[in-house]
Structure formats: C-alpha cells, structure tokens
Amino acid sequence: MQISKLDQMFDVLASRPKKRLVAAWGVDSHTILAAYMAVEMGLIDATLVGDEKLILSVCREHNLDCSQFNIVHCPTDVKSAALAVEMINKGEGDFLMKGLLSTDRYMKAILNKECGLMDPGAILSHVTVTEPKNYHKLLIVGDVAVIPLPDLNQKIAITNYLIKTAHILGIENPKVGILSASEQVLPKIPSSVEAALIAKMAHRGQIKGAIVEGPLGFDMIIDRESALIKGVDSPVCGDADCILFPNIEAGNTFYKTVIRLLKSELGAIVMGARVPCVLTSRGDGERSKLYSITLAAMLA
C-alpha cells in the first residue's frame, strides 16, 4: 500500500510484528508521553533507559500505567545512552530514541567507534517525512538537521536514504528532485553541478529504485507548470516524492516553513546507523513525535 498521509502508517505498522524502541535517558514527559502513546496504540514495545525514580514520577504525574514500559534503571544520561546503544547491539531493541539528553551526547553514543551503532564508512543523515498542506502526497526530504554541507558522496547516501524511506512507505519508484537555484548547470553554483552528477548516476543505474532529476528550482519540483514553462519535461516535476537539499540551511528552512507557516505535520529519523534513530526536538508537537517513532519502527 502506498502511504500518502502520515496517519496511514499506523494501520500498516499495527498489522506487523511489534518493533522494540529503546529510549536513551527517557526520563522526561515529552519522550515518555510519545512512547506511551505509541505503545497504547499497539504500534511498538518500549524500553526506557534512565533513572527509575524520575521515570516513575513522570508516569504518576501524567497518570500513565508504568507497567506498559520495560524500565532499565541507569543513573546518568551518558551511561543511559551507552547502555541503550549496547542493548540495540545485543539485539534487545530494534530502534533507538533520544530522551532528555543533549543531541551531542546522544550522537556521541551512536558514533562511538568501538561500541556505537555505525558500520565502517557509513554516513549518518537525517530524513524528514513531511505532509505539507496543498501538496497531493508526502514529501520526503533531507538533510535538514545533521550534515551541514554534504559533499557528493554524502549527497548520494542521502539520496539513497530518501529512496529507501519512500520504498518503506510503499512508494515503488519514487521521484526525487535535486534542489538548486535553477534548472541550469552552472559551474559557479556547485549544487547545480552535483545535482547533474547525481541525476546522471541514477540514469546509469548507479543509484537504483527511483527517478532522479536535477538540478531543479524549488518551483519546478513541486509544480509541473513552472517546469514546462522553462522547457523541462520530467516526470519528477510537479510530482516529486523526495527532495535532496544542497545544504542544511535550505533543508532546515523548508521543514520549518512546513511546520510553522503551513501548520503541517512531519516524522523524522536519523538513518545510516545499524538501526533507525529517533531524534525529535522538544519543539516538535506530540503528533510529530508519534509519527517519528512510527516511521522509525517501519524502517527498523
């Protein structure tokens, strides 16, 4: 089934065997409430790694049945992160979620060379699935949060993550638009050059499972008319499933525009580690956190 609304993930996920979430330093109400909701909906099982006293008091405060969770006591945030990662590596969990600890500490545990979650040479990147109002389908975009200025190799990795996410969401041959300032290849605009390279690589089968077009201006990616006016006739234009952004500023601005100006929802995860990692920010709404957990479970 092709998913075109974030809510549709719930039905798909509910019909599958439950995946196990492990929350690192999951001691705050944001993390616990989001995980609780997912557990209540029958989507996942959840382990909270953190100070048991803190966890129990949050549960009491919000009237949650703490027996819904597997609670693993650990006194500090750094140790909790290491322990959560260790549980994943031991096969005791299927995906990771960030709790109250800083993103730095969370990422450090994932990236740790000896006992982290990275295979050699793997590239960690952030994938966001947005549901913009006024667009007829989901838009899967990257990287809006982790890699500031991806080089060619990183862009290829991000493109593959976008494609993989689309496949998981039932989009068989996703259409990927590579963003630049315009549709022209201009050596003075590096993003246009790398876009042309990636598009050609896809054409040669070096990137599989998608139709990839670029460079394209943003208008041309989401609006077929705009593309045709400029003489670009690509199936991607006006019907893109994925957008590859040239840098974090462009990507970050896009996703915040979707949330703040369009009041639309999203789900986001970090890919490239051995398992999907949830990295919600406290600014995200309840719904978006639930979507992120659901998305990670689908990819796990």
Place this chain on the structure above:
Amino acid sequence: MITKLSELAEKAKNSGKKTRIAVAVAEDSNTINAILQAIKDDFIYPVLIGNETKIKELLTSDIVSNQVEIKNITEPAQAVKEAVRMVRNEEADVLMKGLVGTDTFLKAVLDKEQGLLPTKAVMSYTCALEIPKYHKLLFVSDTAVLINPDLDQKIAMINYSVTMARRFGIEKPRVALISATEKVSPSMPETLDYALLCKMAERGQIKNCIIDGPLDIFLACDPGSLAIKGIPSPLEGDADILIFPNLESANSFYKGLMLFGDAELAGLICGTTKPVIVMSRSESEKSKYYCIALSCLMAEEK
C-alpha cells in the same frame, strides 16, 4: 546528407565556386601536391605565399597562371603574416600551413591584434573520419590541439563538431562523450564533466544535438553492445560525433584507424574566424585533398 568523404569532394567540385586559400610558405611538395588536385578540380584558387622560385619549381607545367596566384615573400614569418592578413581582410577564405613550423604558424593565427581567433574563443581541432566498417562519417575531437580540455573547452569542442556535422547535413547530431566506462565516477574526472555536459544539452544550454556520456566506444557506436549491457542511451549506439577526454586518446584513436582500419579523414582547426588547414605530413594524399574540400565547405557563408 554527406556520408562519405568522396561526396564531400563532389560537393566542392559541383559548388561552382572557387574558395580562395592563402597558403603560407608553400614551398614543399607535400603542400603543393595536396592542392594540385583541388586546383585541377577547379574548386580552389590558391594564393601561394613564399619563395617564388621554389614555388614555381614545384608547380607542374599543366597549371596555368590564372589558376594560382604567387606572392614572393622569402622570409617565412613574413609569409605567414601576409597569409593571415589576407584572410583577415577577406582577400582569402581559408588559411593553410605550408613549410613552416607549427609554432610560427599558430603564433600568427593566435596574435591578439592581427590574428584569426576572436577574444576568448577556444581553438580546437575536429576531423571527419571515414571508417570502412562504420556506416557513416564519424566526427572526432580533439585529435590535434587541446591536450587536456576543461569543461568550457569541451563545450567548445562539442559546438564546433556539431557545427561541422550540421554542414554535412546531419540536422541533430548524436554526440558521444568517450571514456573507458559508462559509469560516472569521481576517480575518472572526465566522467564528471560528461555528466554535466549531458544535462546542459538536456537543458538547452548546448544546442542542436543529443549528448550522452560517459560511454565507451562500443556503447557509442554499436547498438548490439548497448543492448547487451542494457543501458538506455538516447544515442542508440549510432553516434555521429565522438568527444575524447584528452589529446592522447583522440589522437591514438584516429591514427589507429588510419593505420589498421584503412580510414581516411578530413580535419580542420576550429574556433578561428575562417577555416585553418594544418596537415600532418603522415596523412595520405587523399586525406590532404579531403581537408581542402572540407575547408571549402566550412568557408561557405551560412
């Protein structure tokens, strides 16, 4: 459409026009022999610049005085200068190198004030190859001038080759960008340029042609190989133009075909305001004759 070099010569012969060729230092049999047939076929009017005594010794007796003009300038650099001046002032349509070093010759062509190359223009070399085993002419660049062309120079090479192919009647020539593989790989820098060139053509930044690359020679010129590899190429294994990544590969390709594959060629320097003929002594009589016929075709006003 011209599919054989003999047709190119026929076209020159039947044009009813005589292209004026200024030959700089026309003092060797190599040069004179190359133009004799074209004089007899009545499609050129050469101005032979150099030592008059030496020139006259080389001209056969059946050439009459109204078929050629001779300018007696004994100093080679001066002879070259005069030839270039004539072309600049439209007293001649084509410039041709005779018995003078390529350095001296090109120095005059490239002279900023008095030469033949527009400011910022790229000088390059394109030749049309007739290969018995290929069903049509194959245009190849750059076999002689640009050693390691950058992106802009590759664009110029494509544009010159496309212009030439179109003069042969190929409306929308198929341009193959040649490498050892069809994959885009940062470890082979030319493949990166090629990916950009393809997209530029798709976007209308390079006009009047269809471009694909990287491709190897098989994928460019043999539909069977394309089918075996299952690669979708808009050229369909039917390339008109091959663009090579560097001088060594292009030069070896054409020389290999001349030596082992009975190929003939017609080639020219491109980028100058008027065609410039620089022939290598190792080329066959036939190829030299075809170079002159090609210069006549390219000198036509369009």
